[in-house]
Amino acid sequence: MEVGASLVAFVGFGLTSIKTFHQFVSSVRDGPEKLRDLARALASLQAMYEQTQSLQWLPGLLHSSPSLLPLLKRCNEDIARFEKKIGKMSVSPADKFHGIMWKRLKMALSEDDIVYALNVVSRYVGEFNSEINVINARQSHHISITSSQIVNHSAKQVALMEGQQTTLTEIEQHMTQSLSQMQHVQSVVSSLETKATNMSSLSAEQSSCIAERLASLEEAISQMRLQSQPAPDAHGKQKAAETVGPGNAEDESDEVSLSIDRLCSLVTDTGSCLASDDAQEILDDLDVLVEELATSGTQIQDETECLVKTD
Incomplete structure (x- = not known):
């Protein structure tokens, strides 16, 4: 029994x-x-x-x-x-x-x-x-x-959900910031396009310098695009990030790239050996823009690394 x-x-x-x-x-x-x-x-x-x-x-x-x-x-x-x-x-x-x-x-x-x-x-x-x-x-x-x-x-589940909510909020802030930066870049590049269209002449040195600045600008934008795409993790935050925030920073960056290409063509097509104040203004504006993006990119990278550590 x-x-x-x-x-x-x-x-x-x-x-x-x-x-x-x-x-x-x-x-x-x-x-x-x-x-x-x-x-x-x-x-x-x-x-x-x-x-x-x-x-x-x-x-x-x-x-x-x-x-x-x-x-x-x-x-x-x-x-x-x-x-x-x-x-x-x-x-x-x-x-x-x-x-x-x-x-x-x-x-x-x-x-x-x-x-x-x-x-x-x-x-x-x-x-x-x-x-x-x-x-x-x-x-x-x-x-x-x-x-x-x-x-x-x-x-623990409540704490985890609160942590995820905090993370998603920070991702939204980063994406909103990236979109805002792209819109700022688009505005500056469009303004420079107008200057380049009305520019009567520029020296070969100015043309070369502008091309270098535009290449640096393209690199900075590519870096921003990478930083705005969080790596996937166990909680699926990347998928959530794709639907977070107003607008799409990636589409905006594509528009900026097209504007940069047009500006580069304008500078290349303006044949002259004489330096001009308009060309120098374009150079100065590009220097300021590249520096802004570099500083902002470093800040976003630091915040992202901190976010990963807290997870």
């Missing part, structure tokens, strides 16, 4: 014996006080068995409470001995009114036997009470630990 089945069998058998014993003893109305004490003790023992019955389906009960099964076995054996002494005494309504029950019981159990039975049953009530209290305390402790683990896990 499996351990779990043994527990069910012991509890069921014990309850049947206790109920039979209790029914007969409690039917005696004219017996001594000790007999009434025994009836109350048997009622308490029955309650202990019923509590044990309600606990028997707890996972790992016999593993965590190895003394429970031996206790049930000993108690069942003692109750069975008392019940055997009573034998097959039957209870009829007429017996209760003529003191016949007490006379019958005295034939099976002497007053000393009743005192002994009371002591035995009371002792088992105390043992079962202690055993059940330990089981309940252990179960409460297990529930408390489980609840704490659930609370801790929930707190």
Whole structure:
């Protein structure tokens, strides 16, 4: 017989014996006080068995409470001995009114036997009470630990979601900043296009310098485009970043690249060996723009590295 089945069998058998014993003893109305004490003790023992019955389906009960099964076995054996002494005494309504029950019981159990039975049953009530209290305390402790683990896990999940929200907010800020910078570059380059269109002449040196500045500007824009695309991670922040923020910085950078190409063509097509103030202004504006992008790119890179470390 499996351990779990043994527990069910012991509890069921014990309850049947206790109920039979209790029914007969409690039917005696004219017996001594000790007999009434025994009836109350048997009622308490029955309650202990019923509590044990309600606990028997707890996972790992016999593993965590190895003394429970031996206790049930000993108690069942003692109750069975008392019940055997009573034998097959039957209870009829007429017996209760003529003191016949007490006379019958005295034939099976002497007053000393009743005192002994009371002591035995009371002792088992105390043992079962202690055993059940330990089981309940252990179960409460297990529930408390489980609840704490659930609370801790929930707190970690909340902290993780808050961290992700913070990260997405920072990504949105970076993308908004990149878009704003691209729009600024577009505005400056468009202005320079107008200057180049109206420019009457420029020297070969100025043309070469402007071409160098435009190449530096293209490189800075490419770097900005890379920095505005976060690397994928376990939380899928790259995918979220693709939908964050107003507008699309990548499309804006494509427009800027086309404007730079047009400006470069204008500068190249303006053939002259004479230097001009307009050409120098274009050079100065490009220097300022490249420096702005370099400074901004360094700042974004530092913030991105800090963001990765905090994750």
